[in-house]
Amino acid sequence: xxxxxxxxxxxxxxxxxxxxxxxxxxxxxxxxxxxxxxxxxxxxxxxxxxxxxxxxxxxxxxxxxxxxxxxxxxxxxxxxxxxxxxxxxxxxxxxxxxxxxxxxxxxxxxxxxxxxxxxxxxxxxxxxxxxxxxxxxxxxxxxxxxxxxxxxxxxxxxxxxxxxxxxxxxxxxxxxxxxxxxxxxxxxxxxxxxxxxxx
Amino acid sequence: xxxxxxxxxxxxxxxxxxxxxxxxxxxxxxxxxxxxxxxxxxxxxxxxxxxxxxxxxxxxxxxxxxxxxxxxxxxxxxxxxxxxxxxxxxxxxxxxxxxxxxxxxxxxxxxxxxxxxxxxxxxxxxxxxxxxxxxxxxxxxxxxxxxxxxxxxxxxxxxxxxxxxxxxxxxxxxxxxxxxxxxxxxxxxxxxxxxxxxxxxxxxxxxxxxxxxxxxxxxxxxxxxxxxxxxxxxxxxxxxxxxxxxxxxxxxxxxxxxxxxxxxxxxxxxxxxxxxxxxxxxxxxxxxxxxxxx
Numbered sequence: 001x002x003x004x005x006x007x008x009x010x011x012x013x014x015x016x017x018x019x020x021x022x023x024x025x026x027x028x029x030x031x032x033x034x035x036x037x038x039x040x041x042x043x044x045x046x047x048x049x050x051x052x053x054x055x056x057x058x059x060x061x062x063x064x065x066x067x068x069x070x071x072x073x074x075x076x077x078x079x080x081x082x083x084x085x086x087x088x089x090x091x092x093x094x095x096x097x098x099x100x101x102x103x104x105x106x107x108x109x110x111x112x113x114x115x116x117x118x119x120x121x122x123x124x125x126x127x128x129x130x131x132x133x134x135x136x137x138x139x140x141x142x143x144x145x146x147x148x149x150x151x152x153x154x155x156x157x158x159x160x161x162x163x164x165x166x167x168x169x170x171x172x173x174x175x176x177x178x179x180x181x182x183x184x185x186x187x188x189x190x191x192x193x194x195x196x197x198x199x
Numbered sequence: 200x201x202x203x204x205x206x207x208x209x210x211x212x213x214x215x216x217x218x219x220x221x222x223x224x225x226x227x228x229x230x231x232x233x234x235x236x237x238x239x240x241x242x243x244x245x246x247x248x249x250x251x252x253x254x255x256x257x258x259x260x261x262x263x264x265x266x267x268x269x270x271x272x273x274x275x276x277x278x279x280x281x282x283x284x285x286x287x288x289x290x291x292x293x294x295x296x297x298x299x300x301x302x303x304x305x306x307x308x309x310x311x312x313x314x315x316x317x318x319x320x321x322x323x324x325x326x327x328x329x330x331x332x333x334x335x336x337x338x339x340x341x342x343x344x345x346x347x348x349x350x351x352x353x354x355x356x357x358x359x360x361x362x363x364x365x366x367x368x369x370x371x372x373x374x375x376x377x378x379x380x381x382x383x384x385x386x387x388x389x390x391x392x393x394x395x396x397x398x399x400x401x402x403x404x405x406x407x408x409x410x411x412x413x414x415x416x417x418x419x420x421x422x423x424x425x426x427x428x429x430x431x432x433x434x435x436x437x438x439x440x441x442x443x444x445x446x447x448x449x450x451x452x453x454x455x456x457x458x459x460x461x462x463x464x465x466x467x468x469x470x471x472x473x474x475x476x477x478x479x480x481x482x483x484x485x486x487x488x489x490x491x492x493x
Contacts, residue, residue, distance in 0.1 A: 008292060016295070035251075054389040058401050086398070089244050090389035091353035095363060102354065108247050115249070125397035130245035134253070137246075141239040143208035152396055162399065166434050166468070173466050175213050185239035192256050195303050 011037070028070050028078070036109030042099040043067045049093030049103050059083040063093050063103050070110075079114040082122030083107075125156045138193045141185030145176045200324060203268045203312070204232035205261055207279035207426075208240050214276065214426025216466040220448035221275050221317065223457050228325055228333065232273065235264045241282040244393045255296070256303045258286035262314075263306035275317040275448075277425035281350035281358060284314045288357045316351055316360060318424050318447070322368045327375035335456030337377030340478035343445070344383045344418040345369040346409065348428040352387050363387065369424060369447055376454035383416035385409055390431040399435060406435040410442045419474045422447050433468040443471035453480060 015037045033039055043064075050062040061069065061083050069078045078084070087107040094102040114121065121127045129152060136148050149167060153160055170176050210218035225232050238261055247254035261283055265272040274280040290297045290308045297308055321330070347366050355363040366387065370380040388409060391402030409432065413421050421444045423429045432444035444467075452460045453475070461481070464472050475481045 005292075012293065012295070054391070054405055055394070055401055058398065086394070086401075088349075088389060088392040088394055089247070090349035090392065092349070092389065095353050095355060108251065111248055112251070123397065126394065129393060129397050130248045133243065133245040134249055137240045137242065137257070141237075142211075143240050143243070145212045149396075156397065158397065158399075163396070169468055170213060170434075173215075173468070175215050175466065177212065181211070184237040188237070188260060189239045189257070192260065192303060193253070196250070196252055196256065 011039075014039075028073050028075050031113060032070055032106060032109050035112055036102070036105040038101050038103075038106050038109075039099075040067050040070060040101055040106055043071075043097075043101055044099065046098060048096045048098065052092040052096055054090060054092065055086050055088060059086055063087075063107075066110075067101075067103070067106070070106075076119070078110060079117060079119040080122055084110040084114060085121065085123030085126040125152075125158060128152065128156050138190060139186065140180045141183060141187070141189040142181065144180045145170075146178050147180070149176070200229075201231040201233060201270050202273045202320065203265045203270045204234045205238055205265070205272055205274045205279060205283070206234060207238075207274065207276040208243075209276050209278075209426035209430075213430045214446075216449060216463040217275060217426050217429070217446040219459070219466075220446055220452045220463055223459050224448050224451045224455065227452075227455050227457060228330075230320075230325065233268065233270070235261065235268065235272075238264060241279045243278050243282065246282070252299070252303070254282070255286045255289055255300050258283040259290065259300045259304045259306075259308075262287060262290070262308065262312060263304055265312045265314075266306070266309055269311070271320070272312050272314045273317055273320050274314065275424070276427070277316070277348055277350040278427055280314065280316045284359075285357050287312075287314050316358075316424070318351070318368050318372070319360060321451075322372060327371045330372065330451070331375040334376050334454050336454055336480065338373070338450060338454050338478075338480060339377050339379075341378045341420070341450075341475070341480060342381055342418050343373065343378055343420050343422045343450075344381050344413045344416050345373065345386055345447075346413075346421045346423045346428060346432075346444075347387050348423065348425045349387065349389050349392070351424060369422065373422060373447060373450060376451060378422075378450060378454075381413075381416040381418045383412055383418075385412045390428045391435070392427060392431070395431050395435065402431055402435045403437050406432055407438055410436055410438065413442060418442075419477070420445055420471060422450060430468075436469065441469045443467060443469045443474055445471060 047064050050064040056062045089104045091104050094104050132148050242254050242257040352363040361368050391405045395402045429444045
Protein backbone atom coordinates (compact mmCIF):
# COMPACT_ATOMS: atom_id res chain seq x y z
CA UNK A 1 0.00 0.00 0.00
CA UNK A 2 1.44 3.36 -0.97
CA UNK A 3 1.77 6.18 1.53
CA UNK A 4 -1.09 8.08 0.02
CA UNK A 5 -3.29 5.01 0.01
CA UNK A 6 -2.61 4.40 3.68
CA UNK A 7 -3.48 7.98 4.60
CA UNK A 8 -6.65 7.71 2.57
CA UNK A 9 -7.50 4.56 4.45
CA UNK A 10 -7.01 6.25 7.81
CA UNK A 11 -9.23 9.14 6.79
CA UNK A 12 -11.90 6.81 5.45
CA UNK A 13 -11.86 4.85 8.71
CA UNK A 14 -12.38 8.09 10.61
CA UNK A 15 -15.24 9.24 8.41
CA UNK A 16 -16.98 5.90 8.58
CA UNK A 17 -16.68 5.41 12.32
CA UNK A 18 -19.96 5.66 14.19
CA UNK A 19 -20.44 8.05 17.08
CA UNK A 20 -19.80 6.57 20.50
CA UNK A 21 -22.96 5.41 22.16
CA UNK A 22 -22.69 7.62 25.22
CA UNK A 23 -22.73 10.80 23.13
CA UNK A 24 -26.04 12.45 23.93
CA UNK A 25 -26.05 14.36 20.72
CA UNK A 26 -23.36 14.39 18.07
CA UNK A 27 -21.90 17.83 17.55
CA UNK A 28 -22.03 19.75 14.31
CA UNK A 29 -18.32 19.35 13.59
CA UNK A 30 -18.66 15.59 13.72
CA UNK A 31 -21.69 15.53 11.45
CA UNK A 32 -20.20 17.93 8.92
CA UNK A 33 -16.89 16.06 8.91
CA UNK A 34 -18.68 12.83 8.14
CA UNK A 35 -21.03 14.19 5.52
CA UNK A 36 -18.32 16.05 3.65
CA UNK A 37 -15.42 13.70 4.40
CA UNK A 38 -13.28 16.58 5.63
CA UNK A 39 -11.57 17.50 8.88
CA UNK A 40 -12.68 21.05 9.52
CA UNK A 41 -11.06 21.12 12.95
CA UNK A 42 -7.75 21.51 11.09
CA UNK A 43 -8.75 25.06 10.13
CA UNK A 44 -6.50 27.68 11.75
CA UNK A 45 -8.36 30.63 10.22
CA UNK A 46 -5.74 31.97 7.87
CA UNK A 47 -8.58 33.54 5.88
CA UNK A 48 -7.31 32.44 2.47
CA UNK A 49 -10.69 30.89 1.61
CA UNK A 50 -12.56 34.10 2.34
CA UNK A 51 -9.98 36.22 0.55
CA UNK A 52 -10.43 34.24 -2.67
CA UNK A 53 -14.16 33.55 -2.54
CA UNK A 54 -15.91 35.09 -5.58
CA UNK A 55 -19.30 35.40 -3.87
CA UNK A 56 -18.17 36.46 -0.40
CA UNK A 57 -19.58 39.97 -0.59
CA UNK A 58 -23.09 38.58 -1.02
CA UNK A 59 -22.59 36.30 1.98
CA UNK A 60 -23.44 37.12 5.58
CA UNK A 61 -20.38 35.50 7.16
CA UNK A 62 -18.01 34.08 4.56
CA UNK A 63 -16.44 30.61 4.53
CA UNK A 64 -13.87 31.19 7.25
CA UNK A 65 -16.33 32.49 9.84
CA UNK A 66 -18.79 29.79 8.88
CA UNK A 67 -16.23 27.09 9.72
CA UNK A 68 -15.68 28.76 13.10
CA UNK A 69 -19.42 28.84 13.73
CA UNK A 70 -19.63 25.14 12.95
CA UNK A 71 -16.85 24.51 15.46
CA UNK A 72 -18.70 26.56 18.06
CA UNK A 73 -21.88 24.60 17.44
CA UNK A 74 -23.97 27.52 16.25
CA UNK A 75 -26.19 25.09 14.41
CA UNK A 76 -29.15 27.26 13.52
CA UNK A 77 -27.18 30.30 12.42
CA UNK A 78 -25.06 28.12 10.15
CA UNK A 79 -27.77 25.95 8.66
CA UNK A 80 -30.17 28.85 8.10
CA UNK A 81 -27.55 31.15 6.59
CA UNK A 82 -27.71 32.17 2.96
CA UNK A 83 -23.97 31.53 2.71
CA UNK A 84 -24.26 27.78 2.36
CA UNK A 85 -26.59 28.22 -0.62
CA UNK A 86 -24.55 30.97 -2.26
CA UNK A 87 -21.42 28.82 -2.58
CA UNK A 88 -21.06 28.09 -6.31
CA UNK A 89 -18.56 25.28 -5.85
CA UNK A 90 -15.67 26.94 -7.72
CA UNK A 91 -13.13 25.18 -5.44
CA UNK A 92 -10.97 28.28 -5.09
CA UNK A 93 -11.04 27.88 -1.30
CA UNK A 94 -10.38 24.14 -1.50
CA UNK A 95 -7.38 24.68 -3.77
CA UNK A 96 -5.86 27.38 -1.56
CA UNK A 97 -6.50 25.90 1.89
CA UNK A 98 -3.12 25.17 3.54
CA UNK A 99 -4.76 22.41 5.58
CA UNK A 100 -6.36 20.78 2.55
CA UNK A 101 -9.90 21.26 3.75
CA UNK A 102 -12.28 21.06 0.79
CA UNK A 103 -14.56 23.87 1.93
CA UNK A 104 -16.77 23.46 -1.14
CA UNK A 105 -17.45 19.90 0.04
CA UNK A 106 -18.16 21.25 3.54
CA UNK A 107 -20.76 23.59 2.02
CA UNK A 108 -22.37 20.62 0.23
CA UNK A 109 -22.46 18.76 3.55
CA UNK A 110 -24.04 21.74 5.31
CA UNK A 111 -26.71 22.05 2.62
CA UNK A 112 -27.58 18.38 2.93
CA UNK A 113 -27.71 18.69 6.70
CA UNK A 114 -29.92 21.78 6.51
CA UNK A 115 -32.33 19.96 4.21
CA UNK A 116 -32.34 16.84 6.37
CA UNK A 117 -33.17 18.87 9.47
CA UNK A 118 -35.82 20.86 7.66
CA UNK A 119 -34.23 24.21 8.46
CA UNK A 120 -35.58 27.28 6.65
CA UNK A 121 -33.53 27.86 3.52
CA UNK A 122 -31.40 31.01 3.43
CA UNK A 123 -31.49 31.36 -0.34
CA UNK A 124 -34.77 29.89 -1.50
CA UNK A 125 -34.33 30.30 -5.25
CA UNK A 126 -30.90 28.68 -5.29
CA UNK A 127 -32.41 25.52 -3.77
CA UNK A 128 -35.38 25.73 -6.15
CA UNK A 129 -33.00 25.78 -9.12
CA UNK A 130 -31.14 22.69 -7.93
CA UNK A 131 -34.37 20.82 -7.19
CA UNK A 132 -35.89 21.65 -10.56
CA UNK A 133 -32.69 20.62 -12.30
CA UNK A 134 -32.57 17.26 -10.53
CA UNK A 135 -36.30 16.76 -11.09
CA UNK A 136 -35.98 17.29 -14.83
CA UNK A 137 -32.97 14.97 -14.97
CA UNK A 138 -34.93 12.34 -13.06
CA UNK A 139 -37.73 12.38 -15.61
CA UNK A 140 -35.81 12.84 -18.85
CA UNK A 141 -32.32 11.59 -18.05
CA UNK A 142 -30.98 14.90 -19.32
CA UNK A 143 -31.45 18.53 -18.51
CA UNK A 144 -34.08 20.39 -20.52
CA UNK A 145 -33.75 24.17 -20.48
CA UNK A 146 -37.22 25.10 -21.74
CA UNK A 147 -39.04 23.13 -19.03
CA UNK A 148 -36.61 24.14 -16.31
CA UNK A 149 -36.53 27.84 -17.14
CA UNK A 150 -40.32 27.92 -17.43
CA UNK A 151 -40.87 26.28 -14.07
CA UNK A 152 -38.20 28.44 -12.46
CA UNK A 153 -39.85 31.60 -13.77
CA UNK A 154 -43.21 30.59 -12.32
CA UNK A 155 -42.06 29.21 -8.98
CA UNK A 156 -39.16 31.48 -7.99
CA UNK A 157 -39.24 34.88 -6.32
CA UNK A 158 -37.27 36.34 -9.20
CA UNK A 159 -39.56 38.83 -11.03
CA UNK A 160 -41.30 37.19 -13.94
CA UNK A 161 -40.11 39.72 -16.51
CA UNK A 162 -36.41 39.26 -15.69
CA UNK A 163 -34.51 37.39 -18.39
CA UNK A 164 -37.50 37.19 -20.74
CA UNK A 165 -35.44 38.98 -23.39
CA UNK A 166 -32.43 36.71 -22.89
CA UNK A 167 -34.68 33.63 -22.99
CA UNK A 168 -36.28 34.83 -26.19
CA UNK A 169 -32.88 35.49 -27.76
CA UNK A 170 -31.72 31.97 -26.86
CA UNK A 171 -34.93 30.55 -28.33
CA UNK A 172 -34.57 32.54 -31.57
CA UNK A 173 -31.06 31.15 -31.98
CA UNK A 174 -32.35 27.61 -31.72
CA UNK A 175 -30.73 27.05 -28.36
CA UNK A 176 -33.75 26.08 -26.27
CA UNK A 177 -35.47 23.20 -28.05
CA UNK A 178 -39.08 22.95 -26.88
CA UNK A 179 -39.33 19.18 -27.05
CA UNK A 180 -36.91 17.01 -25.10
CA UNK A 181 -34.91 14.41 -26.98
CA UNK A 182 -36.33 10.99 -26.43
CA UNK A 183 -33.61 8.56 -25.46
CA UNK A 184 -33.33 5.49 -23.32
CA UNK A 185 -31.25 7.51 -20.86
CA UNK A 186 -34.47 8.58 -19.10
CA UNK A 187 -35.50 5.06 -18.10
CA UNK A 188 -31.98 4.24 -16.91
CA UNK A 189 -31.73 7.36 -14.81
CA UNK A 190 -35.17 6.79 -13.30
CA UNK A 191 -33.99 3.33 -12.29
CA UNK A 192 -30.92 4.84 -10.60
CA UNK A 193 -33.09 7.35 -8.72
CA UNK A 194 -35.51 4.62 -7.64
CA UNK A 195 -32.79 2.24 -6.58
CA UNK A 196 -31.12 5.15 -4.76
CA UNK A 197 -34.17 5.70 -2.58
CA UNK A 198 -34.23 2.04 -1.64
CA UNK A 199 -30.66 2.21 -0.30
CA UNK B 200 -7.67 8.40 -33.68
CA UNK B 201 -11.11 7.68 -32.32
CA UNK B 202 -12.70 8.95 -29.10
CA UNK B 203 -15.87 8.35 -27.14
CA UNK B 204 -17.68 11.67 -27.09
CA UNK B 205 -19.84 12.92 -24.24
CA UNK B 206 -21.45 16.20 -25.31
CA UNK B 207 -23.53 16.79 -22.17
CA UNK B 208 -26.80 18.70 -21.99
CA UNK B 209 -25.37 22.17 -22.63
CA UNK B 210 -23.87 21.31 -25.97
CA UNK B 211 -27.30 20.32 -27.22
CA UNK B 212 -28.86 23.58 -26.10
CA UNK B 213 -27.21 26.79 -24.90
CA UNK B 214 -23.77 25.71 -26.09
CA UNK B 215 -24.89 24.70 -29.57
CA UNK B 216 -22.05 26.46 -31.38
CA UNK B 217 -19.53 24.64 -29.17
CA UNK B 218 -20.96 21.32 -30.35
CA UNK B 219 -21.03 22.37 -34.03
CA UNK B 220 -17.52 23.82 -34.02
CA UNK B 221 -16.05 20.88 -32.07
CA UNK B 222 -17.45 18.37 -34.52
CA UNK B 223 -16.29 20.35 -37.58
CA UNK B 224 -12.79 20.92 -36.24
CA UNK B 225 -12.32 17.29 -35.27
CA UNK B 226 -13.56 16.12 -38.64
CA UNK B 227 -11.16 18.47 -40.39
CA UNK B 228 -8.24 17.22 -38.30
CA UNK B 229 -9.15 13.59 -38.97
CA UNK B 230 -10.03 12.77 -35.38
CA UNK B 231 -13.19 10.76 -34.92
CA UNK B 232 -15.72 11.53 -32.19
CA UNK B 233 -18.23 8.76 -31.50
CA UNK B 234 -21.10 10.02 -29.36
CA UNK B 235 -21.95 7.67 -26.50
CA UNK B 236 -25.37 6.09 -27.05
CA UNK B 237 -28.12 7.23 -24.66
CA UNK B 238 -25.82 9.23 -22.42
CA UNK B 239 -27.40 10.94 -19.41
CA UNK B 240 -26.83 14.22 -17.57
CA UNK B 241 -23.78 14.32 -15.28
CA UNK B 242 -25.80 16.04 -12.52
CA UNK B 243 -23.70 19.21 -12.83
CA UNK B 244 -23.53 21.39 -9.73
CA UNK B 245 -27.04 20.44 -8.57
CA UNK B 246 -26.43 16.76 -7.86
CA UNK B 247 -23.55 17.26 -5.43
CA UNK B 248 -25.52 20.02 -3.71
CA UNK B 249 -28.47 17.79 -2.91
CA UNK B 250 -27.40 14.18 -3.12
CA UNK B 251 -23.79 12.94 -2.97
CA UNK B 252 -24.71 9.45 -4.15
CA UNK B 253 -26.44 10.66 -7.31
CA UNK B 254 -23.51 13.02 -7.89
CA UNK B 255 -21.36 9.90 -8.35
CA UNK B 256 -23.93 7.51 -9.83
CA UNK B 257 -25.01 9.74 -12.74
CA UNK B 258 -21.50 10.25 -14.16
CA UNK B 259 -20.61 6.64 -13.27
CA UNK B 260 -23.21 5.50 -15.79
CA UNK B 261 -21.36 7.53 -18.43
CA UNK B 262 -18.15 5.78 -17.42
CA UNK B 263 -19.98 2.46 -17.77
CA UNK B 264 -21.08 3.37 -21.32
CA UNK B 265 -17.56 4.50 -22.22
CA UNK B 266 -16.08 1.27 -20.87
CA UNK B 267 -18.12 -0.67 -23.40
CA UNK B 268 -16.69 1.44 -26.23
CA UNK B 269 -13.15 1.18 -24.87
CA UNK B 270 -11.80 4.51 -26.18
CA UNK B 271 -10.70 7.62 -24.29
CA UNK B 272 -13.70 9.64 -23.16
CA UNK B 273 -13.75 13.28 -24.31
CA UNK B 274 -15.94 15.84 -22.57
CA UNK B 275 -15.92 19.36 -24.04
CA UNK B 276 -17.99 20.85 -21.19
CA UNK B 277 -15.89 21.77 -18.16
CA UNK B 278 -18.66 20.90 -15.69
CA UNK B 279 -19.28 17.48 -17.24
CA UNK B 280 -15.55 16.81 -17.32
CA UNK B 281 -15.23 17.76 -13.67
CA UNK B 282 -18.12 15.53 -12.54
CA UNK B 283 -17.09 12.50 -14.61
CA UNK B 284 -13.48 12.84 -13.54
CA UNK B 285 -14.56 13.16 -9.90
CA UNK B 286 -16.58 9.94 -10.19
CA UNK B 287 -13.59 8.26 -11.83
CA UNK B 288 -11.31 9.50 -9.02
CA UNK B 289 -13.60 8.22 -6.26
CA UNK B 290 -14.24 4.87 -7.95
CA UNK B 291 -10.49 4.34 -8.27
CA UNK B 292 -9.63 5.16 -4.71
CA UNK B 293 -12.56 4.19 -2.51
CA UNK B 294 -13.46 0.52 -2.71
CA UNK B 295 -16.44 0.78 -0.37
CA UNK B 296 -18.12 3.49 -2.34
CA UNK B 297 -17.17 1.79 -5.59
CA UNK B 298 -19.12 -1.30 -4.56
CA UNK B 299 -22.15 0.84 -3.74
CA UNK B 300 -22.08 2.78 -7.01
CA UNK B 301 -21.43 -0.35 -9.06
CA UNK B 302 -24.52 -1.96 -7.54
CA UNK B 303 -26.58 1.16 -8.13
CA UNK B 304 -25.60 1.62 -11.77
CA UNK B 305 -25.16 -2.07 -12.54
CA UNK B 306 -21.67 -2.29 -13.95
CA UNK B 307 -18.14 -3.36 -13.07
CA UNK B 308 -15.63 -0.49 -12.93
CA UNK B 309 -12.41 -1.41 -14.70
CA UNK B 310 -10.65 1.97 -14.69
CA UNK B 311 -9.47 1.48 -18.26
CA UNK B 312 -11.16 4.54 -19.70
CA UNK B 313 -9.28 7.77 -19.34
CA UNK B 314 -11.49 10.86 -19.04
CA UNK B 315 -10.09 13.89 -20.84
CA UNK B 316 -11.09 17.46 -21.53
CA UNK B 317 -11.29 18.57 -25.15
CA UNK B 318 -8.43 21.05 -24.77
CA UNK B 319 -6.06 18.38 -23.46
CA UNK B 320 -6.94 16.00 -26.31
CA UNK B 321 -6.19 18.63 -28.95
CA UNK B 322 -3.01 19.73 -27.20
CA UNK B 323 -1.58 16.31 -26.34
CA UNK B 324 -2.77 14.13 -29.21
CA UNK B 325 -2.64 16.61 -32.06
CA UNK B 326 -0.34 19.31 -30.78
CA UNK B 327 0.07 23.01 -31.57
CA UNK B 328 2.82 22.27 -34.11
CA UNK B 329 0.68 20.11 -36.38
CA UNK B 330 -2.24 22.47 -35.85
CA UNK B 331 -0.15 25.40 -37.09
CA UNK B 332 0.60 23.47 -40.28
CA UNK B 333 -3.14 23.13 -40.99
CA UNK B 334 -3.93 26.85 -40.75
CA UNK B 335 -5.46 28.38 -43.87
CA UNK B 336 -6.34 31.77 -42.41
CA UNK B 337 -4.09 32.82 -39.54
CA UNK B 338 -5.95 34.83 -36.90
CA UNK B 339 -3.41 37.65 -37.15
CA UNK B 340 -4.34 40.75 -35.21
CA UNK B 341 -7.09 39.10 -33.17
CA UNK B 342 -6.39 40.00 -29.56
CA UNK B 343 -8.01 37.71 -27.02
CA UNK B 344 -7.73 36.62 -23.41
CA UNK B 345 -8.09 32.93 -22.55
CA UNK B 346 -10.62 32.06 -19.86
CA UNK B 347 -10.73 28.58 -18.34
CA UNK B 348 -13.11 29.17 -15.44
CA UNK B 349 -13.16 26.94 -12.38
CA UNK B 350 -14.15 23.43 -13.19
CA UNK B 351 -11.49 22.58 -15.75
CA UNK B 352 -8.65 23.36 -13.37
CA UNK B 353 -10.04 22.77 -9.86
CA UNK B 354 -9.71 20.77 -7.69
CA UNK B 355 -6.26 20.12 -9.25
CA UNK B 356 -5.73 16.67 -7.69
CA UNK B 357 -8.85 15.49 -9.51
CA UNK B 358 -8.83 17.44 -12.77
CA UNK B 359 -5.09 16.93 -13.46
CA UNK B 360 -5.22 19.75 -15.97
CA UNK B 361 -2.19 21.90 -16.68
CA UNK B 362 -1.12 24.41 -14.01
CA UNK B 363 -4.18 25.25 -11.89
CA UNK B 364 -3.01 28.84 -11.29
CA UNK B 365 -1.58 29.63 -14.68
CA UNK B 366 -2.87 27.25 -17.37
CA UNK B 367 -1.18 27.71 -20.76
CA UNK B 368 -2.73 25.07 -23.02
CA UNK B 369 -5.39 27.29 -24.61
CA UNK B 370 -2.91 30.11 -25.18
CA UNK B 371 -0.52 27.74 -26.95
CA UNK B 372 -3.27 26.33 -29.16
CA UNK B 373 -4.58 29.78 -30.09
CA UNK B 374 -1.05 31.10 -30.53
CA UNK B 375 -0.38 28.28 -32.98
CA UNK B 376 -3.22 29.50 -35.20
CA UNK B 377 -2.00 33.07 -35.11
CA UNK B 378 -4.16 34.77 -32.48
CA UNK B 379 -2.56 37.22 -30.11
CA UNK B 380 -3.19 36.03 -26.54
CA UNK B 381 -3.00 38.86 -24.04
CA UNK B 382 -1.73 38.12 -20.54
CA UNK B 383 -4.18 38.67 -17.67
CA UNK B 384 -4.75 37.36 -14.16
CA UNK B 385 -8.36 36.25 -14.39
CA UNK B 386 -8.10 33.07 -16.45
CA UNK B 387 -9.33 30.82 -13.65
CA UNK B 388 -11.66 33.20 -11.79
CA UNK B 389 -15.30 32.18 -11.31
CA UNK B 390 -18.17 33.41 -13.52
CA UNK B 391 -20.86 32.66 -10.94
CA UNK B 392 -22.00 29.39 -12.48
CA UNK B 393 -25.35 28.10 -11.36
CA UNK B 394 -26.32 31.32 -9.56
CA UNK B 395 -27.08 32.78 -12.98
CA UNK B 396 -30.84 32.37 -12.61
CA UNK B 397 -31.43 32.76 -8.89
CA UNK B 398 -28.94 35.56 -8.18
CA UNK B 399 -28.21 37.18 -11.52
CA UNK B 400 -26.96 40.28 -9.67
CA UNK B 401 -23.94 38.33 -8.40
CA UNK B 402 -23.22 36.85 -11.81
CA UNK B 403 -23.52 40.25 -13.47
CA UNK B 404 -20.93 41.62 -11.08
CA UNK B 405 -18.49 38.73 -11.63
CA UNK B 406 -18.92 38.76 -15.40
CA UNK B 407 -18.64 42.55 -15.48
CA UNK B 408 -15.32 42.35 -13.70
CA UNK B 409 -14.01 39.70 -16.10
CA UNK B 410 -14.94 41.78 -19.14
CA UNK B 411 -13.46 44.94 -17.63
CA UNK B 412 -10.16 43.21 -16.86
CA UNK B 413 -10.15 41.59 -20.30
CA UNK B 414 -10.52 44.98 -21.90
CA UNK B 415 -7.77 46.41 -19.70
CA UNK B 416 -5.51 43.61 -20.93
CA UNK B 417 -6.18 44.84 -24.45
CA UNK B 418 -8.40 42.01 -25.66
CA UNK B 419 -11.31 42.33 -28.07
CA UNK B 420 -12.87 39.02 -27.04
CA UNK B 421 -12.76 36.34 -24.37
CA UNK B 422 -12.11 32.73 -25.36
CA UNK B 423 -13.59 29.96 -23.22
CA UNK B 424 -13.70 26.18 -23.06
CA UNK B 425 -16.87 25.94 -20.95
CA UNK B 426 -20.48 26.33 -22.15
CA UNK B 427 -21.67 27.55 -18.73
CA UNK B 428 -19.02 30.28 -18.61
CA UNK B 429 -19.75 31.28 -22.20
CA UNK B 430 -23.48 31.67 -21.63
CA UNK B 431 -22.93 33.64 -18.43
CA UNK B 432 -20.37 35.86 -20.14
CA UNK B 433 -22.68 36.72 -23.02
CA UNK B 434 -26.01 36.76 -21.17
CA UNK B 435 -24.96 38.63 -18.02
CA UNK B 436 -22.94 41.49 -19.48
CA UNK B 437 -24.55 44.80 -18.66
CA UNK B 438 -21.90 47.38 -19.53
CA UNK B 439 -21.51 48.57 -23.09
CA UNK B 440 -19.81 48.05 -25.48
CA UNK B 441 -20.25 44.33 -25.03
CA UNK B 442 -17.42 41.89 -25.52
CA UNK B 443 -18.16 38.59 -27.27
CA UNK B 444 -17.08 35.24 -25.83
CA UNK B 445 -15.82 32.62 -28.27
CA UNK B 446 -15.37 28.92 -27.77
CA UNK B 447 -11.78 28.07 -28.62
CA UNK B 448 -13.04 25.54 -31.17
CA UNK B 449 -14.83 28.30 -33.07
CA UNK B 450 -11.58 30.22 -33.53
CA UNK B 451 -9.81 27.02 -34.57
CA UNK B 452 -12.53 26.42 -37.15
CA UNK B 453 -12.09 29.95 -38.48
CA UNK B 454 -8.32 29.50 -38.71
CA UNK B 455 -8.70 26.15 -40.45
CA UNK B 456 -10.83 27.92 -43.04
CA UNK B 457 -14.02 25.95 -42.40
CA UNK B 458 -16.93 27.37 -44.38
CA UNK B 459 -19.52 26.43 -41.73
CA UNK B 460 -17.88 28.88 -39.27
CA UNK B 461 -20.23 31.56 -40.59
CA UNK B 462 -23.26 29.81 -39.13
CA UNK B 463 -21.74 29.75 -35.63
CA UNK B 464 -21.52 33.53 -35.21
CA UNK B 465 -25.28 33.90 -35.49
CA UNK B 466 -25.77 31.62 -32.49
CA UNK B 467 -24.08 34.09 -30.15
CA UNK B 468 -26.08 36.36 -27.86
CA UNK B 469 -23.43 39.02 -28.49
CA UNK B 470 -22.65 39.23 -32.18
CA UNK B 471 -18.90 38.54 -32.56
CA UNK B 472 -18.77 39.52 -36.23
CA UNK B 473 -17.76 43.18 -35.72
CA UNK B 474 -14.69 42.01 -33.78
CA UNK B 475 -13.71 39.62 -36.57
CA UNK B 476 -14.39 42.20 -39.29
CA UNK B 477 -12.21 44.74 -37.59
CA UNK B 478 -9.15 42.56 -38.07
CA UNK B 479 -10.28 41.43 -41.51
CA UNK B 480 -10.98 37.81 -40.66
CA UNK B 481 -14.45 37.81 -42.20
CA UNK B 482 -15.78 39.86 -45.04
CA UNK B 483 -17.91 42.90 -44.20
CA UNK B 484 -20.60 41.96 -46.71
CA UNK B 485 -21.89 39.10 -44.58
CA UNK B 486 -23.63 41.29 -42.01
CA UNK B 487 -25.00 43.63 -44.68
CA UNK B 488 -26.70 40.69 -46.36
CA UNK B 489 -28.18 39.69 -43.02
CA UNK B 490 -29.40 43.19 -42.33
CA UNK B 491 -31.14 43.27 -45.71
CA UNK B 492 -32.77 39.94 -45.00
CA UNK B 493 -34.15 41.19 -41.68
